[in-house]
Amino acid sequence: MNKLRIFLSSRVNSHFINLDKDYTLTELRQYIREIMEAETFLNENIFDVITNETSFNGDFSKDAFDNCLNTMTTSHIIIILYNGEAGWSAADVKTAGICHEEFNLAMEKFSGLTYAVNLSHYFDNNKIELDEKNISFIKDFTDKFRHVESISKPKTVKSLQDTAVRQIKGYLLNAVEKAFVTRKEEVFADTEYGATLDWSKLTYHERQAEMKLKLEATFKSIPAFTKVIKAFHGIPDHMSVADARNMIGRPFVEEHELIKGKKEVIGVIHFLAVYGNATEIQVKNLVGYPDLTVIKGTFGFYLWEKNMHIQMFFLPACNNPQKIERRLSQLINWLRESLEQSKIVMRAKARYSILHAINEAEKMEGLK
Numbered sequence: 001m002n003k004l005r006i007f008l009s010s011r012v013n014s015h016f017i018n019l020d021k022d023y024t025l026t027e028l029r030q031y032i033r034e035i036m037e038a039e040t041f042l043n044e045n046i047f048d049v050i051t052n053e054t055s056f057n058g059d060f061s062k063d064a065f066d067n068c069l070n071t072m073t074t075s076h077i078i079i080i081l082y083n084g085e086a087g088w089s090a091a092d093v094k095t096a097g098i099c100h101e102e103f104n105l106a107m108e109k110f111s112g113l114t115y116a117v118n119l120s121h122y123f124d125n126n127k128i129e130l131d132e133k134n135i136s137f138i139k140d141f142t143d144k145f146r147h148v149e150s151i152s153k154p155k156t157v158k159s160l161q162d163t164a165v166r167q168i169k170g171y172l173l174n175a176v177e178k179a180f181v182t183r184k185e186e187v188f189a190d191t192e193y194g195a196t197l198d199w200s201k202l203t204y205h206e207r208q209a210e211m212k213l214k215l216e217a218t219f220k221s222i223p224a225f226t227k228v229i230k231a232f233h234g235i236p237d238h239m240s241v242a243d244a245r246n247m248i249g250r251p252f253v254e255e256h257e258l259i260k261g262k263k264e265v266i267g268v269i270h271f272l273a274v275y276g277n278a279t280e281i282q283v284k285n286l287v288g289y290p291d292l293t294v295i296k297g298t299f300g301f302y303l304w305e306k307n308m309h310i311q312m313f314f315l316p317a318c319n320n321p322q323k324i325e326r327r328l329s330q331l332i333n334w335l336r337e338s339l340e341q342s343k344i345v346m347r348a349k350a351r352y353s354i355l356h357a358i359n360e361a362e363k364m365e366g367l368k
Helices: 025-038 062-073 098-109 132-144 157-190 194-200 204-219 251-258 280-287 321-338 341-362
Strands: 004-010 047-050 077-082 114-118 148-150 229-235 267-274 293-297 300-305 310-315
Touching (some): 025 157, 098 132, 204 267, 204 321, 229 251, 280 293, 310 341
Parallel strands (some): 004 077
């Protein structure tokens, strides 16, 4: 049986305070590893817990640093035991500590399957915050990671161990549930029957109309954007197919017309359902030049042009109504976890100001 690989990230030899005896993070990691690797399902051990004590040989070097991050990318679930310390870094290179680097990689690649236990109550925070690397780590962790459970009540090593293991088991159950739900949706959505089969039979124009109708009905009431002017589009094939892509042209060109007569004074934000696949290069090419901010999420791609504040969300693999609904859930989760929500609204306000200025300029005499 293939095992679930759990990457356990934390400082190593730091000592707890406020417990009934001396205890280190190394000992807690070892305890968690032993307990989790002893767990069985259908009489088979199902977890492989990865820590640097057991997975890497010798002291950290620059090669071991890279090896640690590479090993992390092959894991299924990331669990961070956070105490505020950024961890080891090479003495001859100014870099973030290994714990900080692991956190950054987890947020970039695996944010949906990364969980954190805040243990900082048990460490000398005044001493920790004297280190510049730690200050940077604490800021990133506080700013970027919203779903953190803190452990602070246990007063003995035994109760701390029990609480930490119970918390981690809850994370694992949540991760497994996510995996099953996602896989179930993928199998259902990719099967050629029902709405998927129906949409596959449509012409480009028919499919585009169905996609746009479902997209608008699903996305028009996003809580974060209720007061924002939104535009909805459908690309009825892969974005690499010119005929399908050209059906929407460059939709931001006519935004100044779109805002006329609207009561909202924020926007425009575009939502594009793509029937097939999309890549970052294809997303950029739709605007017409490469110097753009494009952020990849589980929902697809978010594009922001920094000068004119054009904003577009690309939602690939929307080959049936259920996939479009799933993209909404993924987008809402990303907005909450990425902390981009309020910034996107501010950019939309700036975009409206630009579009309004264009409309006012058109009223000037002598332009034509």
